[in-house]
Amino acid sequence: MSKPHIPLPDIEAQAAQCRRCPLCDGRTQTVFGVGNPNARVLFIGEAPGKNEDLQGEPFVGAAGKYLDELLGIAGLKREEVYIANVLKCRPPGNRNPRPEEIEACAPFLREQTRTIDPEFIVTLGNFATKFVLKTEIGITRLHGTLQQAGKFKVFPIFHPAAALYDGSKRIALEDDFTTLGELLAIANEIEDK
Numbered sequence: 001m002s003k004p005h006i007p008l009p010d011i012e013a014q015a016a017q018c019r020r021c022p023l024c025d026g027r028t029q030t031v032f033g034v035g036n037p038n039a040r041v042l043f044i045g046e047a048p049g050k051n052e053d054l055q056g057e058p059f060v061g062a063a064g065k066y067l068d069e070l071l072g073i074a075g076l077k078r079e080e081v082y083i084a085n086v087l088k089c090r091p092p093g094n095r096n097p098r099p100e101e102i103e104a105c106a107p108f109l110r111e112q113t114r115t116i117d118p119e120f121i122v123t124l125g126n127f128a129t130k131f132v133l134k135t136e137i138g139i140t141r142l143h144g145t146l147q148q149a150g151k152f153k154v155f156p157i158f159h160p161a162a163a164l165y166d167g168s169k170r171i172a173l174e175d176d177f178t179t180l181g182e183l184l185a186i187a188n189e190i191e192d193k
């Protein structure tokens with residue numbers, strides 16, 4: 001028998017107390033996730049940045065504003081999806097997450113995903129994609145292709161912050177969000193039949 005889903009506020013409260021890796025020492029607060037707890041689409045990014053750490057919410061600031069625009073391309077609104085990160089605490093200087101930090105933090109994201117039980121998981125960038133798909137294949141090859149992880153449809157996309165530094169990624173991001181909108185529409189049609 002599968003174990004019962006843990007309510008999101010309970011998982012969030014556990015994360016807020018967590019000292020499983022050294023990132024707890026530098027955080028202002030944990031950044032658990034935000035959005036519709038029954039979302040059909042779960043977006044997973046990398047880790048909180050400076051603004052996220054201060055505000056306690058993922059994807060605020062310039063990358064968040066751009067994510068809102070991209071969601072619009074797929075016909076989605078921020079309040080109807082759920083947005084989380086692989087890591088719940090900010091790595092110093094926004095460095096890349098370390099494997100041992102990802103391993104320590106993984107139970108929170110796993111429980112979060114079980115409870116939200118989305119139809120689609122959109123992984124934003126390399127770290128989320130490798131984590132969810134358990135692959136070493138990079139985002140440059142995987143972005144824009146529909147994958148499967150267990151019962152979940154997984155759609156890898158570049159991290160929106162990447163496009164803020166590299167304009168060439170904007171086109172790929174916008175194309176992939178267009179494709180995401182199409183995939184959601186197709187899934188809707190199948191459901192309606």
Ligand code: SF4
Binds near residue numbers: 015019021023087089
């Ligand atoms: S990053 Fe995750 S594992 Fe590390 S202290 Fe924060 S909540 Fe705990």
